[in-house]
Amino acid sequence: MTESHEHPHHPILTPVQLGPYTLRNRMVMAPMTRSRAGEGLAPTPIAATYYAQRASAGLIVTEGSQVSPQGVGYPNTPGIHSDAQVEGWKRVTAAVHEQGGRIFLQLWHVGRVSHPSFQPEGALPVAPSAIAAEGTVRSADGPQPFVAPRALELAEIPGVVAQFAHGARSALEAGFDGVEIHGANGYLIDQFLRDGTNHRTDAYGGPVENRVRFLVEVVEAVVGVWGADRVGVRFSPTGTFNSMSDSDPVATFGHAAQALDRFGLAYLHVVEPSSGRFAVPGAPAVAQAMRERFHGAFILNGGFDLATADAAIAAGQADLISFGQLFLANPDLPERFAEGAPLNAPDFATFYTGGEKGYVDYPARDAVAAAV
Numbered sequence: 001m002t003e004s005h006e007h008p009h010h011p012i013l014t015p016v017q018l019g020p021y022t023l024r025n026r027m028v029m030a031p032m033t034r035s036r037a038g039e040g041l042a043p044t045p046i047a048a049t050y051y052a053q054r055a056s057a058g059l060i061v062t063e064g065s066q067v068s069p070q071g072v073g074y075p076n077t078p079g080i081h082s083d084a085q086v087e088g089w090k091r092v093t094a095a096v097h098e099q100g101g102r103i104f105l106q107l108w109h110v111g112r113v114s115h116p117s118f119q120p121e122g123a124l125p126v127a128p129s130a131i132a133a134e135g136t137v138r139s140a141d142g143p144q145p146f147v148a149p150r151a152l153e154l155a156e157i158p159g160v161v162a163q164f165a166h167g168a169r170s171a172l173e174a175g176f177d178g179v180e181i182h183g184a185n186g187y188l189i190d191q192f193l194r195d196g197t198n199h200r201t202d203a204y205g206g207p208v209e210n211r212v213r214f215l216v217e218v219v220e221a222v223v224g225v226w227g228a229d230r231v232g233v234r235f236s237p238t239g240t241f242n243s244m245s246d247s248d249p250v251a252t253f254g255h256a257a258q259a260l261d262r263f264g265l266a267y268l269h270v271v272e273p274s275s276g277r278f279a280v281p282g283a284p285a286v287a288q289a290m291r292e293r294f295h296g297a298f299i300l301n302g303g304f305d306l307a308t309a310d311a312a313i314a315a316g317q318a319d320l321i322s323f324g325q326l327f328l329a330n331p332d333l334p335e336r337f338a339e340g341a342p343l344n345a346p347d348f349a350t351f352y353t354g355g356e357k358g359y360v361d362y363p364a365r366d367a368v369a370a371a372v
């Protein structure tokens with residue numbers, strides 16, 4: 001392997017402090033579901049290979065990992081609540097640490113976008129309100145329409161918060177460096193935050209001060225396990241995935257950022273694509289309003305390449321940038337950026353198909369160089 005060089009003209013390749021960790025660069029591997037978990041929804045040995053291949057990222061955030069059987073919403077996504085899952089993840093964290101990398105686990109509960117076929121005893125999925133998402137869920141038996149979820153009773157909410165605490169403890173046991181709470185992309189926490197999915201009339205619904213309550217309780221519980229400086233939170237203020245909407249994203253997510261500021265968290269991670277396949281045309285800019293209200297490290301995501309990432313860091317819009325599809329397809333993305341090397345293209349067809357193809361077989365550039 002060629003040594004990577006210091007590239008002071010690439011701000012994205014300079015070190016940065018994140019909580020207790022000095023990261024070697026400002027490149028984060030964005031969380032990406034790959035649907036390759038094995039028996040008991042535990043990570044398999046090839047997951048360790050996949051993440052270790054990408055360990056030159058300043059920080060890896062794993063794929064979303066359900067905190068409980070109720071949190072599942074897709075086939076073959078890993079969990080972080082059983083002993084077998086903790087054992088599987090131990091192999092992953094050991095392999096990444098052996099390469100000198102840092103890895104946070106993404107704590108996930110999908111809420112309403114699950115399906116009875118994924119739920120214990122075929123139960124309905126749970127959510128703040130009984131409002132079905134539009135479209136279809138990739139159930140074990142193929143695409144099925146989303147069902148109307150069951151609205152959580154007030155008395156059940158502490159139990160759901162406890163699921164996140166259990167996932168956080170399991171992640172600690174599995175040797176992670178920290179955890180990221182998944183508050184993005186239309187899953188349970190996001191369903192509480194946005195008024196398109198939260199029609200509650202109790203202390204968890206209505207004004208934004210109430211809609212952030214579930215998030216804040218989850219953060220408190222997870223911080224109780226990890227300490228604030230090893231906990232991050234992810235949001236997607238204007239994302240429409242999973243038929244999400246909010247009447248005032250700047251107010252909602254500005255308030256969420258402010259509510260989290262007092263904890264001293266490791267970071268906020270905000271998905272706000274201005275280009276690429278996840279961009280939402282006409283969406284208001286929310287990320288910078290959040291950055292003004294949150295004084296910890298700020299990670300931006302969505303359609304970034306080397307030039308736009310460098311520009312965002314240089315302009316102070318973010319401290320780190322996360323890359324999804326580019327890291328999926330380029331295990332040695334930081335080295336490629338440092339050398340100005342060409343990039344592998346992602347193969348969309350194998351994003352979620354299982355097995356090694358499209359997972360651990362994207363070549364590093366030395367392998368490419370060796371082959372020519």
Ligand SMILES: Cc1cc2nc3c(=O)[nH]c(=O)nc-3n(C[C@H](O)[C@H](O)[C@H](O)COP(=O)(O)O)c2cc1C
Pocket residue numbers: 030031032033034062063064106182184185234271273276278301302303304322323324325326351
């Ligand atoms: C295959 C795939 C799986 C994803 N799974 C997750 C996930 O588990 N959790 C999450 O927060 N975002 C997930 N995302 C969203 C990415 O983290 C990221 O926000 C998105 O890819 C945009 O960044 P990019 O343009 O750099 O790829 C996924 C994206 C892709 C392509």
